[in-house]
Amino acid sequence: MIKQQDVNNFINGQIILSNQARMEIISPIDGSAISSLPMSQKSDLDKAVEAAQKAFVTWSEKTLKDRVQVFFRYRQLLENNLEELAELVRIENGKTMDEAKAEVFKSMELCEFAVSMPQIVTNEIQEVSKGVECRIERKPLGVIACITPFNFPNMVPHWTVPNAIVLGNTVILKPSELVPLSAMRMAELLKEAGLPDGVFNVVNGGKEIVEAICDHPDIKATSFVGSTRVAKIVYKRASSNLQRCVALGGAKNHLIVLPDANLEMTANNVVASMAGCAGQRCMAASVMVGVDNIQHIINKMIEEAKKVIPGENLGSVISKEAKERIERYITEAEAQGAKILIDGRNAFVKGFENGFYVGPTIIDFVTPDMAIAKEEIFGPVIAIIRAKDVDEALKIENNSNYGNAASVFTESGAMAKRVMEGASAGMIGVNIGVPVPREPFSFGGWNESKFGVGDITGKSSIEFWTQNKKTTTKWNPEDKRDWMS
Numbered sequence: 197m198i199k200q201q202d203v204n205n206f207i208n209g210q211i212i213l214s215n216q217a218r219m220e221i222i223s224p225i226d227g228s229a230i231s232s233l234p235m236s237q238k239s240d241l242d243k244a245v246e247a248a249q250k251a252f253v254t255w256s257e258k259t260l261k262d263r264v265q266v267f268f269r270y271r272q273l274l275e276n277n278l279e280e281l282a283e284l285v286r287i288e289n290g291k292t293m294d295e296a297k298a299e300v301f302k303s304m305e306l307c308e309f310a311v312s313m314p315q316i317v318t319n320e321i322q323e324v325s326k327g328v329e330c331r332i333e334r335k336p337l338g339v340i341a342c343i344t345p346f347n348f349p350n351m352v353p354h355w356t357v358p359n360a361i362v363l364g365n366t367v368i369l370k371p372s373e374l375v376p377l378s379a380m381r382m383a384e385l386l387k388e389a390g391l392p393d394g395v396f397n398v399v400n401g402g403k404e405i406v407e408a409i410c411d412h413p414d415i416k417a418t419s420f421v422g423s424t425r426v427a428k429i430v431y432k433r434a435s436s437n438l439q440r441c442v443a444l445g446g447a448k449n450h451l452i453v454l455p456d457a458n459l460e461m462t463a464n465n466v467v468a469s470m471a472g473c474a475g476q477r478c479m480a481a482s483v484m485v486g487v488d489n490i491q492h493i494i495n496k497m498i499e500e501a502k503k504v505i506p507g508e509n510l511g512s513v514i515s516k517e518a519k520e521r522i523e524r525y526i527t528e529a530e531a532q533g534a535k536i537l538i539d540g541r542n543a544f545v546k547g548f549e550n551g552f553y554v555g556p557t558i559i560d561f562v563t564p565d566m567a568i569a570k571e572e573i574f575g576p577v578i579a580i581i582r583a584k585d586v587d588e589a590l591k592i593e594n595n596s597n598y599g600n601a602a603s604v605f606t607e608s609g610a611m612a613k614r615v616m617e618g619a620s621a622g623m624i625g626v627n628i629g630v631p632v633p634r635e636p637f638s639f640g641g642w643n644e645s646k647f648g649v650g651d652i653t654g655k656s657s658i659e660f661w662t663q664n665k666k667t668t669t670k671w672n673p674e675d676k677r678d679w680m681s
């Protein structure tokens with residue numbers, strides 16, 4: 197892969213060289229080092245927070261209508277630079293160019309929601325008794341932090357950053373150390389769009405920076421997206437330091453497939469959901485619960501999965517460790533008696549022999565007690581569990597510790613309704629493999645897929661990134677007063 201510039205930090209509108217120890221950035225496409233980033237320390241974060249605090253004074257005083265102007269221009273810059281931004285995602289994350297472009301398109305949509313804030317955030321006012329008015333205004337929190345994962349280097353930062361900034365906050369972004377290139381480009385483009393220095397800062401690094409964010413007394417709120425293991429650490433640590441926190445974790449999404457489901461559409465959707473972005477989506481199908489006799493659908497899925505070719509329409513997984521972990525789960529399920537219908541182990545891509553590829557994998561006759569049925573695999577793998585009816589299927593789904601998404605495939609409205617009501621997940625799909633709610637609807641799971649109140653995007657995020665100021669005014673003269681005045 198073509199070498200990229202070394203990554204540093206972006207603080208107060210400038211790229212700040214860091215003299216901390218550096219880590220290589222490996223492109224999963226071919227396993228080559230494409231750049232390096234600093235493992236920043238608390239002192240680097242302190243500088244970013246200081247800049248963000250200073251910027252907050254003037255940024256928060258601007259009107260909402262003023263603040264969104266930057267994002268009209270920035271959204272256009274995303275569009276103008278689509279090819280370049282998608283290429284960055286592709287080389288650092290390993291997904292296909294089409295998937296990388298879709299990510300940037302979604303970032304544009306997220307900006308479109310952010311610029312619509314003046315139409316939504318109109319505050320409230322009422323004359324509560326004669327001459328007395330109460331008003332509620334949404335005010336920003338101050339300096340906030342966003343910690344993001346590797347799987348959507350461009351999109352996930354856009355879940356939080358545009359909304360938080362237009363609502364008047366100033367931001368520290370800590371991207372995944374595996375994919376910092378997109379975040380640095382985001383900083384440059386925001387500056388080009390006219391965002392004042394210090395409003396958006398990027399501090400690169402790993403665990404140390406995340407811990408320093410959670411402990412920082414001047415950071416008012418932290419959003420986290422990543423694995424459940426780390427989401428729990430971040431949620432507990434940030435909350436115990438009295439920060440507002442929402443932490444999104446991992447997933448194990450169940451698709452419940454009934455025999456009457458549309459054959460072509462269901463097979464297409466299930467395979468696309470489990471293999472898209474190499475299965476590295478928190479909304480990816482991971483378990484398919486086949487109700488009664490769905491053999492015809494499985495046969496069609498096998499046909500579809502054979503069309504998914506690593507290195508062509510299937511990208512790489514993120515790392516050597518990820519490839520080994522995914523293959524280990526497959527091998528263990530096989531040893532426990534599950535039947536591998538399509539085997540993605542030992543995938544080989546000519547010319548990219550050192551890349552980290554796993555082919556699409558369909559495993560049948562998985563039982564609910566197997567690790568492959570319970571744990572997040574995060575690869576292009578689907579485990580099929582057989583159930584006799586919808587009640588049993590729902591019981592299996594309800595037993596998961598996670599609860600990001602669940603979908604049902606059927607032609608029956610009554611059965612669909614049963615799953616819509618009975619599934620224990622925050623995002624439900626009917627005949628949809630990846631049921632991501634689009635703006636203005638908000639994104640967020642249940643159970644161990646999310647910790648904290650409210651969702652991370654859409655209207656729900658307005659509550660998270662602001663605090664209410666309640667003002668009561670009384671201007672009426674004495675003779676106009678009633679008992680409450």
Ligand code: NAD
Nearest residue numbers: 344345346371372402403406422423426444445446447478
């Ligand atoms: P991760 O939890 O390993 O890393 C996320 C962030 O936490 C990174 O910035 C990383 O530097 C930091 N981090 C890692 N280990 C840490 C530690 N011990 N202490 C403090 N900080 C630490 O997640 P990942 O592997 O980058 O991303 C994949 C995971 O993210 C999957 O579990 C996926 O389901 C989840 N995810 C969830 C959603 C959602 O909406 N629920 C969306 C995208 C990804």
